[in-house]
Amino acid sequence: MDWDKLRIFHAVAEAGSLTHAGDQLHLSQSAVSRQIRALEESLDTTLFRRHARGLILTEQGELLFEATRSMARRLETTAARIRDSEDEVFGDLRVTTTMGFGALWLAPRLPRLFERYPNLRLELMLEERIVDLPMREADLAIRMKEPSQADLIRRRIMEVRIRLYASRTYVEREGLPRTVEDLVSRRLIVQNPASPQVRAGGEFVQPLVAQANSTLTVNTYFGILQGVIHGVGIGSLPDYITAGFPDLVQVLPGLESAAIPVYLAYVQELRHNKRVCAFRDFVLEEITAHLRTIAPASE
Structure with missing residues (x-):
């Protein structure tokens, strides 16, 4: 016609x-x-x-x-x-990040994003696989490693460290280990060595697991967190998770992984896209607030 x-x-x-x-x-x-x-x-x-x-x-x-x-x-x-007016943000946005960061840090903060931008349609792609941003498999990525793909705008937004944590009820029942040697008799909950993870996390737990009498390995930090919360043992968790769980107690303060950089990235052609810019600014605001809340505990 x-x-x-x-x-x-x-x-x-x-x-x-x-x-x-x-x-x-x-x-x-x-x-x-x-x-x-x-x-x-x-x-x-x-x-x-x-x-x-x-x-x-x-x-x-x-x-x-x-x-x-x-x-x-x-x-x-x-x-x-x-x-597209200056004040309105709407439409589809696909964000990829790891299962742990997406489910345990980002998702609880999303009500504030949608309160600000009620017409945004957000698709969270939670997976360890590195998606191809230049091929538009996603619009924006948050990763625990600097992206190597070309033609990306990348920004280092924070650092993460893996530490040992236990639930308050576990500590009341079993007491706190005083030395690394005390961990030998405790059950450790760590990521399965075969599951995708950053090198610093694996290097942190490997010598501890090698000496432990009992271990529970899980392929996600969400699973480790559940084990720790329910008193199964002492777990290795990234510090971005634990700030939201005040009943967790750090075990052996000072024992931690090397710093793990967190990067936010998107393709050059989306640098003026309002959805990407709005989400980027929201994440940066939330990270600033998050770092303020954990600063006293790390001093």
């Missing part, structure tokens, strides 16, 4: 007059009339009937006008979104 003819039909149906529609479209009455006749011929139906007060839509014309009216509304909405 010819889009130009539909545009002319819509103008005539709204105006109820060939002359008025022609004025709006900057076309002569005869040119408008020819386009309407051609459209009627292509559909093998009559769209208008003449009346003393102008043109009246037939039943078939009403059906077509309903469709063009819906199309016009959607086009107006799309045009407004393309123009």
